[in-house]
Amino acid sequence: MAVSGIALFGFVLTHMLGNLKLYQGAEKLNAYAEWLREMGSPALPHSGALWLLRAGLIVAVVVHIVCAYQLTRINQKARPVGYKRRATIQATYASRTLRWGGVIILLFVLYHLGHLTFGQLHPDFVAGDVYNNVVVGFSVWWVSALYMVANLALGLHLYHGVWSLFQTLGVAAPRGGDWRRGIAAAFAFVVTVGNLSFPIAVLTGLVG
Amino acid sequence: MRLELRIWRQPRRDADGDFATYHVDASPDMSFLEMLDVLNETLTEAGDDPVAFEHDCREGICGSCSLMINGRAHGPEPGTATCQLHMRKFRDGDVIRIEPWRSAAFPVLKDLVVDRSDFDKIIQAGGYISINTGSAPDANLIPVPKRSADLAMDAAECIGCGACVAQCPNGAAQLFTAAKVSHLALLPQGQAERDQRVLRMVAEMERAFGSCTNYGECEVVCPKGISIEFIARMNRDYLKASLRAGSGRPKGSG
Structure with missing residues (x-):
């Protein structure tokens, strides 16, 4: 989970940073998209490096999902008879929603590929006019809400x-004084705020 | 104080069980187990089968008591085993649900008593140091840094009660195993078998229990306050040992 996760974290961060070019206008964003293919x-060959990266990403996604599935099955078998009552004491909302959150993300990624990639x-x-596709795509309010x-x-x-x-990797x-919580919160915050800003910018007319 | 108890009753290991409701008059000064003793006296006098529950030292150090009280292992008081929980933590008229530890590795033997042998098997897999016995060595013959000694003692506080497994939504035994791996890995005496210990103990743990997804519920119910920091330590030890074993040079492979 951790190793494939690192690859996916790297992806969501660069994906968000790359998309910030939306704020530099159509020309810059479309040129960046073209550069990715070049x-x-x-x-x-054309799109060769891009597809190599995509292949790596697909492997990471598959490994991540297979591990998550196996882990879930192991853990379901570990308690065949449940409690009538079990309190949740300090487990975070994020930890308790991890599995279904992952399913939501997977469904979203499939939609997103059909929406803005293909x-x-x-x-x-x-094709090729990323800026226009983003602006037109996000102008539909419920699509933006979904994103x-x-x-x-x-x-x-x-x-x-x-x-x-x-x-998992043994960094205690x-x-x-758990500084790892701070890093996790900062990383999640930066990626989320960056990604949320795109549909909001289109809906409010800041970009368009 | 008058309490309503809803207790899991199960006559035998493979029998069906169900909750039974009892009313008991208790004093706020009683421990939780003394309150159950009072209930059992009443049941015995009435010719009924008393509720089976495990207990031994009743001083919070043996790890025998094992009750899920209102959904929380060892009950609402942090840092204590059930035997050190007192009835003053409850209010008159409270309804208290009492369940056994639930885990595939801890089958119910009777009522609230479970078989925790799978913890023993983890210890048998490597939770020891192999030394020739003889007369006791002189104190301080082997220097141990203060920080290591303190950390090793924190880990060694584990009494093996199983509350970590019981509370974990995954039924994972990482906290127990990590405590047992760490207290030896932190000391000079534990170095010779360090790699084979963590590899074997983790393998045995994975055979019987669920697996950690870092909920962190275990450390809050641990009567000894063992931190999940030790799980990270065990994971690091495990990674290093796996790499060394993969390269054919594990520590203590002899």
Whole structure:
């Protein structure tokens, strides 16, 4: 979970940072999108480097999901007879919603690929004109709402995930002075706020 | 104070069980187990089967008592085992639900008594140091840094009661195993078998229990306040040992 998680954290962070070019206008954003396809050229064919990165990402996603599924099954079997009553004492909301949050994120990613990457679910998709696709896509209020809900789920997932990976990989911190919580919160906050800003900017007319 | 108890009753290991409701008059000065003793006296006098529950030292150090009280292992008082929980923590008229530890690894033997042998198997897998016995060595013959000694003692406080497994939504035994791995790994005497210890104990733990997803519920119910910091320590030890074992040079492989 932790190792594939690190790859996915790297992705969501760079994805958010790259998308900030939305605020520099159509030309810069579309040029950035084109550069992603031209990366590695001429050593690699058009979109070659991009697809290599995507392949790595797909492997990370599959590993992450398979591990999560196996872990969930192991843990379900570990308590065949449940309690009539079991209190939740200090487990965070993020930790308790991790599994269903992950399912929400997966469904969202599938929608997002069809919406802004490949365009089948987009009302007016123009290949290469990322700026236009984003502005037109987010102008529909319920699409923006969907993106915002999914990104809040992502934020919670990241908060528990980043903290957990320190724990899993053996980076200890004393109780009371747990600096890993701060790092996890900061990372989740930056990614979530960045991602939420895009639909909000389109809906409020800041970008368009 | 008059209390209503809803207690899990199960006659045998593989029998069906259910909750039974009892009323008991208790004093706020009684311990929780003394309150159950009062109930059992009443049941015995009436010719009924008394409620089976585990207890031994009643001083909070043996780890025998094991009750899930209102959904919380060892009850509402932090840092205590059930035997050190007193009835003054409850109010007159309270309804108290009492359940056994629930885990595939801890089958119910009778009522509130569970079989915790799978903890013993984790210890048997490596929770020891192999030394030749003889006369007791002189004190301070092996220097131990103060910080290591303190941390090792914090880990060694674990009394193996199983509250961590009972409270964990995953039924994971990471806190127990981490405490047992860490208290030896922190001391010079534990170094020779350090790698094989963590590898074997974790393997045994994974065979019988669920797995940690970092909820952190275990450390709050631990009567000895063992921190999940030790789980991170165990994970680090496990990673290092796996790498060394993979390269054919594990510590203490002899």
